[in-house]
Amino acid sequence: MSKLTQMDTAEITPEMVKEHGLSPEEYDVIVQRLNRAPNYTELGIFSVMWSEHCSYKSSRFHLAKLPTTGPQVIQGPGENAGIIDIGDGDAAVFKMESHNHPSYIEPYQGAATGVGGIMRDVFTMGARPVANMNALRFGEPDHPKTQHLVGGVVAGIGGYGNCMGVPTVGGETNFHAGYNGNILVNAMTVGLVRTDKIFLSAPSGVGNPVVYVGSKTGRDGIHGATMASAEFDDDSDEKRPTVQVGDPFTEKLLLEACLELMQEDAIDAIQDMGAAGLTSSSIEMADKGGLGITMNLDVVPQREQNMTAYEMMLSESQERMLMVLKPGREAEAKAIFDKWGLDFAVIGETTDTGRLILDHNGETVCDIPIRPLADDAPKYQRPWVPTPDAAVLSADQVPAPIDIGEALKKIIASPDIASRRWIYEQYDYTVMADTVQIPGGDAGVVRVHGTNKALAISTDVTPRYCQAGPLEGGRQAVAEVYRNITAVGAKPLAITDCLNFGNPERPEIMGQFVGCLEGIGEACRILDTPVISGNVSLYNETNGQAIPPTPAIGGVGLLKDASKMTTKHFKAEGDAILVIGGGVTGHLGQSIYLREMHGREEGAPPPVDLEMELKAGNFVRGLITEARVNAVHDISDGGLLVAVSEMALGTALGADITVDDANTPLHALAFGEDQARYVVTLAPGDVTSVTKAAEAAGLTVSATGTVCGSSLTINGCAPISIDELTELNEDWLPTFMGAE
Amino acid sequence: MKTAVIVFPGSNCDRDAAVALERATGKPAEMVWHGNAELPDADLVVLPGGFSYGDYLRSGAMSARSPVMEGVIAHAKSGRPLVGICNGFQVLTEAGLLPGVLMRNADLHFVCKTVGLQITNNETIFTNGYASGQTINVPVAHHDGNYFADDETLDRLEGEGRVAFRYTDNPNGSARDIAGILNDEGNVLGMMPHPERVVDEALGGTDGSALFASLVEALQ
């Protein structure tokens, strides 16, 4: 008998409790609820269920304040993914999730399994995944690990998503020293389902078979901390926890098999095995149904020999699902999984005991009530201090460049602004033959198969804003998603979030969390984009150095008529240019200009006027719907001049623009990051009427111009060659990755 | 005109191919499971793109040995048209229906983008809807698209007019810019680019339509 098995009966020591990440107080609660000491397997089960990841113990209190409802919401937070109504009996299912730590340890597999995990969350609900997105944060380019991590993460995301045949249609990528020791890999999946074919995770019947399908269970990713400090015996190498390796081929089979079975009326409840695999899937299902569950671990499909109950329950092997079938449907279900070459095993049944009972090798190795594991998990209202307000930086505190063209060239080739082509060309973005807007635009757009409507998807957050002012930063993240979806002509419907922060036990980090969440909630309320799913990733720190607060927002919008969709590129010589939206102050605090030109990260972030965002968005979307504009792009990182450049890049067209504002220095007008603005192009004959309508709607037209020539001119400054800007913008990333 | 699309475990462009075929023929394509020992009667068979068997071992290797391939080979030997797109092309080379192999892309990265394709030979049942020398724009999306064969084979392919398409800007290191080839009878085509993804203006082009139209024409 190996030592680990012996540990099953060994007495629980304070060290074991600590190694499992439980506080002595939490352990006392366990003993109280059980009326006895747990055994080792039970301790493991409590520890994963009560981990931050599964229990949201630090965040739950604050998450409860987010708006999660609306007429468009079919399913809010609490299921594997959220669901919104997109009309005609169709629904969109989506969620975003982090895989930060695994991706830092092993970038390819970490990112790949992150993508695999989020896709499972979506197809568990009966939806076919139709689009993937990814939000990535890496350390500074010069950091010795960055290049390797970028290469591995991108290859891993592509490796998994491409094999699954789901197009990756967009994302975001930042580089900052704040992520040197802790990169962020957030993956989002959007799926489509008919509203009458949605599957949930709450079983309804007692005595129904509990079925395990998918890959076999191995010793993958078992609670690193625990295993590392367990004593190892002679076959210790075999028992060491291992990095989870993704098998997208098996997941593709699992997807098809599940969707095939879902055509029948055989499934009572279904739940994917994500973090804490068999433990959390079985407990969450039982808890949601108010039931109990018994399982015989002897029949769990196993990849390795002599696995203990502890190991099976805590394994994070990928590509597995747990289902509760309706009684008597086993043979039918098995036939489908056999056809797809996947393991299928009836491993237990639902009960009315309210307990999780596990048998292994003829013994009961776990017998605990489910309530305390799930619902009664500890909740903390961690102390927090608000982030001190940063002083607003005025334009005259930021030196002007010697030459505006040279400044633009430097910014357009800077790591955060440079083209992401090198990344997205490693992702299959055209598979499924419904991608109507490929990566590189404001939002990825995929058609609802067989219809003329489409979903627009964007992920955004500006961590430097969140760092300087969490409240504004939270608002801005939602506002930018809203703008990006609007810019392609779609109506934003709902969002998912992936809240990446440092250690919540530090009051200043908790303050960032609370501030960002307040901003997000407020923005979602005003912009009518409820939060329907999400994920919290805390403890993103290395050596006490926390990442910048990074609440990534993923939004989905509906384009009722895909043929009306707009893109950001200039279309025709002679088109007029208007900048429409909120007023302009030339806000340079926390701007890309300030950072790239002066190496300064200072000041307050630009204020976000959510009512203005709403007005501007509705107005611009109206113009698109009425087909009155030819190109649309929102203004974000880098300000007006970067936005106009991006509309010209890769086209043979330039622009001549004028900003009529004598009180603000030109570099602040060119590079200021004032919010709520869009650049549109339109027929010259429409300028007067659109300007009037904009003003009547309470909006400002802050700049005008013409699409012309092959260079860019602002307020009569020296023309800047578009070809040169394109080359600079395209070259940075391939050159950086070149020596990979 | 009856068409069939073979579905291997891990195929993921099977639906895309079926949609394009239905658009061209007006009739739904029959989806055929790889485990079927027999092929239904079809005028045209398509091996779709994807990652059959995860591209494990060698892309296309395991699919080339599946039960349905006997029927596919018989179909080809009978002189009826057979098209392998992307992973389907890899299966055709692994099955010995087309010469050469598709190696890992020269820069080792997966590549997804729209590339220029020159119609090298428009006197085939697959390409006669195009003009000779015409350049069309078609997306590629693959990891193993780097066509390799020995010089003798390449000379023969070129000499016999069996290079159907060439890249105008080689994305993967393929020998002599080869993007698609024919067997010696001219009824089997393998190509890495995805014509089925460009049969709809909303998706940025219809340059793939003429390929399907050519086949409909030839089979009429």
Next chain:
Amino acid sequence: MKARIHITLKNGVLDPQGKAVQNALGSLGFDGVGDVRQGKYMEIELSETDPDKAEKTVELMCQKLLANTVIENYTIKIGD
């Protein structure tokens, strides 16, 4: 009984992975790196206990599936 199989590219067959590794080693500062060839190595557990029979079976496996004999060579070792 365990079979160990080496599958290597035939001479003259392009090896993009080997080439890329060679270049990457160069840019990492390793000098004097010549040709790099990348192949596959497989270990297969067999229930067969007769080494000769095992070898014959594995030979067949190589021909039927494991190697693409147009471009690859293989060698088989049987043992434990």
Next chain:
Amino acid sequence: MKARIHITLKNGVLDPQGKAVQNALGSLGFDGVGDVRQGKYMEIELSETDPDKAEKTVELMCQKLLANTVIENYTIKIGD
């Protein structure tokens, strides 16, 4: 001088390729096929003539580039 390198997955690490090959061998009618593990095999030509030095260099190559030491083991043979 030639270096021969075997790179294999560590024990317990999932090997999707090996698993797929194992299944495929089964469907091709080969009986008694147990675990299949797939690894890499590389041959590198080195201008170095001192075997000890060569070994040290290749060791470094494995750590820096050739193997993913989080999930892979490697062995090196130097010779001709």
